[in-house]
Amino acid sequence: MKELRYNPLTGQWVMVSAVRRKRPWRPRDFCPFCPGGEETGYGWEVLLLPNRFPMLSFDAPRPERDGFYRKARALGQCSVIVETPEHEVRDLDRLSLGAVTRVVELWKNTTAELKNNPHVAYVAIFRNKGEEIGVSLTHPHGQLYATPFIPLKVRLKVENSRRYFKRTGECLFCRILREEMEGERAIYENESFAVFLPFFANWPFEVHIYPKRHVQWLTQLTEEELTDLADALRVAVGTLNTVLERDMPYTMMAYQAPFKGSYDFYHLHVEFYPILRDNGRIKYAAGIEMGTWDFTYDGAPEENAEKLKEACKKAVKRIGARGRCFT
Template identity: 50%
Template structure:
């Protein structure tokens, strides 16, 4: 039998960590007839409207397996924690946007509380909250849920954002992200929805076809900086934007949603919390794949324009009265 492996492996060519876990092979894949996230399952029980559970098939663990030893290659223990956020007892709900705003706010507050708890562990570096939606992108369980990875390193994409924001701040003495918000509000052609606390737009430099970024207007670095009113307002913006994404093409949109914020124990004054949603369908309704240019070359291609896609999404939000359902 192949040895179980759970470790971090350093890629010396790209300069980034790869998480390796043979434990993940055992996880259920879109099972029929039984859902481990439904009420009454062994780990869920009854009497809840949302809850956070340990991932039974984690990429990271607070008791990780001993990493392998190599002459040249570098490894490290995959210390960390993986959580599943079960957003509702309702199994056949299409998306979290179908829930009331108050319920979405409760889910978000559970995540904020978990972040506050995980910050006590000084061995961990980053709290990554994310949501994968749709069988098309390989979701293993379709019951509405999101996930949390509490990592011993800062994800490379976030680290790249930090370095560019640091450079811009040193040159201009202003937050790069605040400047982006200002430019989007000035032009307004890519904004899809905004409120007094939040602004949602398709970036000028969008990579994915229906990519939406959501920023707090106030300069905020991490989840625990948000007020209760800002969390409630974020719930409304999420419901509105995701409703629009699921209706813009007349069928549910597969997407990935990720929260970017400061590392857990470092506060960068030039970094700005935000959410990125990567809607995977092109305007034709066909799936966008990260293929040769994107995966092999590392640079994305965009088959439409962010301005046109923003117009489509604004129209879908308006005509479907998203956020008022």
């Protein structure tokens, strides 16, 4: 069974797929993403593979009607982005600038292809990293979901951005970027991108990356901007992996504008949600967070921003980044 089920209380689509139960869980005897595998072969630097256990597919069956409740075909694409042939590389900050640039180029090229598909309303590009997050395979990889609907969180961002633009004539993200770059939560910048811990952070060491130029999709980035995005990603990840002197488990999401409609007021951005609040101490989304979707923040974001700045200096020195840390 593979279908979409609509939640009339929240306006969310739930992706239902029975095949997901069959996916491998941290196999010890083989890695399907290493070179020489059935799907990978040899001679590659970055790969886009079909997810063998997808939530969505373009040949999804049409579900039967179910009375009051609304269903839809689970049309779309679920892909795995294998970021390097090297199995032991733990994260993006351990890859070269050229290697990470090839990853974001793949993001851009795949976005361009899927924008022309009439069944796709949105493309979500994301990474899960760390056992605490629940990663089933440790080989460095990201994922891509091309959905036939606009996810709820994206819809909220779009509507708030639209309202702010109608009221002020200004992009909300551009205003946030200006505020953060003038404040004490700015962490790093290069020619094209800025990295900061936002004023409204949910997670203790939450980090956002904004392009300085107002663009909506990865397809609008120049070659130089793609390299700067790769640089900002390496620094952001390197900073997170340094701040607690251990690898940081996190989820990352690249947010683009939806494909159907006009979104000149929207702004491409990347968000990292690291789940540790201290070394060995997880910030659980529980109670109030799960029940209301409203987060609590122990301490002050500005205090953690200072820790990230110090970690950024060490990461930049190790990585050899293109920009500068804030002090």
